[in-house]
Each structure stands twice: as C-alpha cells, then as structure tokens.
Amino acid sequence: MEIKTVGVVGAGQMGNGIAHVLALAGYEVLLNDVNQTALDDAMARIERNMDRQVKGGKITEDDQKAALDRIRTTLTLSDLGATDLVIEAATEREMVKQAIFEDLLPHLQPHTILTSNTSSISITRLASRTDRPEKFMGFHFMNPVPVMQLVELIRGIATDEPTYKACLRVVERLDKVASSAEDFPGFIVNRILMPMINEAVYTLYEGVGNVASIDSAMKLGTNHPMGPLELADFIGLDTCLAIMNVLHDGLADTKYRPCPLLTKYVEAGWLGRKTKRGFYDYRGEAPVPTR
Ligand code: NAD
Numbered sequence: 001m002e003i004k005t006v007g008v009v010g011a012g013q014m015g016n017g018i019a020h021v022l023a024l025a026g027y028e029v030l031l032n033d034v035n036q037t038a039l040d041d042a043m044a045r046i047e048r049n050m051d052r053q054v055k056g057g058k059i060t061e062d063d064q065k066a067a068l069d070r071i072r073t074t075l076t077l078s079d080l081g082a083t084d085l086v087i088e089a090a091t092e093r094e095m096v097k098q099a100i101f102e103d104l105l106p107h108l109q110p111h112t113i114l115t116s117n118t119s120s121i122s123i124t125r126l127a128s129r130t131d132r133p134e135k136f137m138g139f140h141f142m143n144p145v146p147v148m149q150l151v152e153l154i155r156g157i158a159t160d161e162p163t164y165k166a167c168l169r170v171v172e173r174l175d176k177v178a179s180s181a182e183d184f185p186g187f188i189v190n191r192i193l194m195p196m197i198n199e200a201v202y203t204l205y206e207g208v209g210n211v212a213s214i215d216s217a218m219k220l221g222t223n224h225p226m227g228p229l230e231l232a233d234f235i236g237l238d239t240c241l242a243i244m245n246v247l248h249d250g251l252a253d254t255k256y257r258p259c260p261l262l263t264k265y266v267e268a269g270w271l272g273r274k275t276k277r278g279f280y281d282y283r284g285e286a287p288v289p290t291r
Helices: 013-024 036-055 061-069 077-082 094-107 123-128 161-173 189-205 211-222 228-235 237-251 260-267
Strands: 005-009 028-032 071-074 085-088 113-116 136-141 150-155 177-182
Touching: 005 013, 005 077, 013 028, 013 036, 013 061, 013 136, 028 077, 036 061, 036 071, 061 071, 071 077, 077 094, 085 094, 085 161, 094 113, 094 123, 113 123, 113 161, 123 136, 136 161, 150 161, 161 177, 189 211, 189 228, 189 237, 189 260, 211 228, 228 237, 237 260
Parallel strands: 005 028, 005 085, 028 071, 085 113, 113 136, 150 177
Antiparallel strands: 136 150
C-alpha cells in the first residue's frame, strides 16, 4: 500500500517538525491540535524553519511554497479518518493518547496505519486498545525533526510486517534513517542516552566534577557535540526525569534510579532552556553554569 496522506495529531514542538518534513517529501499533511493557537504557531514556525532552509540553499522557494500548500490544519480529529497514516505527537500522557486513538477509531479507513511518536509509553499497550494492533507502531522522531537523521521504528508485539515496511518506506522517503527497536522501556536511544545523562548528574551530585568540567570532559574526551548536562537542559530536565522513571519502573533495576539532584532541579522548576534555568542559567547573554 502506498501512503499518500498523513495525519499528524499534536502541533507542538515535534508535530510541527513532523508536518514540515512530511510536506517537503511530498505527502499531503493534515495537522490537528485541540488548540487553534498551537496550529497557528506551528504553521508560522514551519514557514520560518523553511525560510532558513531556503537561505541555506537546502530547498528552493518553489519547494517551500509547494510544501506549505500541502499542509492543512484542523481542530476536528475525525478529519484525519481519511488519511493513510496517522502519526500521533500529542502531549506525553497516556490518557491523552488513548483518548485520541479511541476518538479516531470510528472514522478510520480499514487500511489506515496508526503510529505514536511517544518517547516512553508502551506501544503494545497503546495498540491493544485499538481495533488494529497489527497496524500500530512506534514512529519516534528526534528533536529537532528537520535536522535529525534518525527515526526509531518500534514494533509492538502484534505489529505485522507490511505495516513495518510501509513505515520504513516513509522514513526513506523523508531521507532519514530508521533504526528498528523492540518495544521495551526507552527503546534504543533513550535507554542508552538517559542513563548517561543521569550518571553525569550523579557525577555532579557527588562532586566528582562541576558542570563545566563534566561537559567539557565529555565533549573533548569522547567527541560528543554537546556535553550531557547541556544536552539535558536542551531536552528538558522534567522530560529526562520522566524517562528515567519509566526505565526504573519498567525494567525494575536500581541502576536506573533517577539522581536526587535531577529531582531537585525539577522540583525547583529549573527545567533547562525552556525555563531559562537548569544546569546552566540562560538569563544572561551566555549560559552560566549553576554549579
Ligand atoms: P508539546 O507539548 O510541544 O506539544 C504537544 C501538543 O499536543 C500541544 O500543541 C497540545 O495542544 C497538543 N495536544 C494535547 N492534547 C491533544 C489532543 N487531545 N489532540 C490533539 N492535540 C493535542 O510536546 P512535544 O515535545 O511536541 O511532544 C509530543 C510527543 O513527542 C510526546 O509524545 C513526546 O514524548 C514525543 N517526543 C518528544 C521529543 C522532544 O524532544 N520534545 C522527542 C521525541 C519524541
């Protein structure tokens, strides 16, 4: 089956990037959110991000115009029933995602593939509450979507091969690379990345190094483009903590226990770049380490 139309649920940070890359690759995109402001902001952001790609010579003005014309927005979820593939990228709360799939089901065509961009919720569990667990997958983009090469494709226990192949073809048409993961907590990227970030926070907590020495050690010593604490601020410390809790609960191993210092930063509301303070303070001209 060839996928021509894609519905994207949630027009936040990830949803707008997903709509952006799909439209540039030639898919007709229907972008849905519960909030009109989120839809308007997403369209403005997509246009700005494409402007940057035009300036950088990555796409032409004609590509941009054609791509923007391929994106339609809607507040009505049932409009997505007509699409071949749905990528859910709404708020990371299981109740929210479950309600979206429940509301969508009566409107879907029999062949429509359902996917979720969730970072941490079980694909198998989300799939089991739909009428098509064999046509359900994890479609996990990285942030920022237009820049990052990887998409993790996660099979639930029931996902069938044609569904996997159809999603793989979409990833290839986006000019991205798929990494295939089984449905266990954190999949591949977060299973490896988050314990590393958490260990960096322990290294800070125990006074082995300060923020600057930990980040420069990992940048210059292991060739990482960003230090782990800088990266944690970029991702959001609340998100890092939530994913550590998913690993800890789901794998029942104390090696995934979140560092108390990470919890303390989240309790303080120091969530990283988005609140202008995390392991670095972003309120001035240049980021200043907070420890
Ligand atoms: P976000 O908060 O920026 O956006 C979420 C959007 O969903 C909001 O615009 C909100 O209005 C909308 N929404 C909420 N309920 C809805 C509903 N019932 N129907 C339609 N829209 C609804 O969040 P985000 O960072 O874009 O994350 C979205 C998903 O992507 C989450 O599952 C998250 O785990 C996953 N993800 C995030 C990142 C990241 O770095 N931010 C990376 C990979 C995956």
